[in-house]
Amino acid sequence: MRDTNAGPGLVVVDGRQLTFTLEQHWRSPTSAPTVNTQVDVALDASGQVLAVTPVPESVLAKEKLDKMKDGMNDLKDEYLPKLMVRVDQVGKPLLIAVALLAIAWIWLPAVSINISASIVQNLTMFDLLRLANVSSSLEGMMQSGTGSSGLYGFLCVVAMIAPLAHVFVADKRAAFGLFAPLAFLVLTGLGIYLKIRNLTSAASESMRGFGGSQMGDFAGAMMKQALAAFSVGYGSYIALIVALYLAWRGVQKVLAAR
Structure with a gap:
């Protein structure tokens, strides 16, 4: 007009x-x-x-809403049947398990740090991987940063989607992807533990060289007290339970393929 x-x-x-x-x-x-x-x-x-x-604006808004609804209905009619076929192919228990694993690693606290009686800092799995990737000192490991998770993060994503591999890959060995989350948890936990232990030992030795054995012992005691503030978060327990479930399904799958 x-x-x-x-x-x-x-x-x-x-x-x-x-x-x-x-x-x-x-x-x-x-x-x-x-x-x-x-x-x-x-x-x-x-x-x-x-x-x-x-x-009237109310009529125009209603017409736009109706068009959106029609578009959503068209998408639903076209893609929902295909999606349901995929869901049936993968299986709801497996999808739920993978979704829980992703939620636990991305959003839920893997570790809690008791800074004081009233202050607790939570770190997700990706926070830990980022710190482990960018930090070369114990001080860096104790502080939250904004760096990249690097190779650790890539392997974490691979471990999250690997349990779905056997659904889409026509190879019996793809079933071993069901063991990926548990293997990642064990290896990553061991790697972070060893890195913290090595950094703690290096800090104690550095203080010992600077101020003698008493200074080294004092530094060691301080490090132990700082590490005691760490506690396992509920996200780690959920991830471990899901990983064990997926590994159990992997055992069943591998045995059935023999």
Whole structure:
């Protein structure tokens, strides 16, 4: 629609351009004609404009919502059957297990650090992997950063999706992907433990060289007290339970393939 600022307004009805005036045809006491306004046009028997009424915002919003619903229904009709076929192919228990594993590693606390009686800092699995990847000192391991998880993060993602491999790969060895989460937990936990132990020993030795054996023993005691503030978060327990379940399914799958 063209407004009436420079003469008669212009509307398009069924491909025809019709003119109207503000005084004679416009039917809105609260708004003036503006370009591209959605309007209802009443015509007489000869096809000339009788009235031009702007469509209320509530009606336009409802029409947009209806179009969105129609689009969603079309997507549902087209893709939902395909999705359900995939779900049946994978199996709901396996999908739920993988989803729980992803939630536990990405969002739930893997480790809690008791900074004080009222302050607790939670670290997810990806937080731990990021710290382990970027930190070369014990101080760095004790602080949260914004670095990349690097190879650790890549292996974590691989371990999350590996249990689905046997569904899509026609190879008996793909069933060993069900053991990937448990293997990742064990190897990563052992790796982080050894790294913290080595960094602690190096810090104690450095203090011992600086101030003698007493300073080294004091530093060692301080390190032990700091590490005692760490506790396993419930996210780690959930991830371990899921990993054990997936490994049990892996044993069944491997034995059945023999």
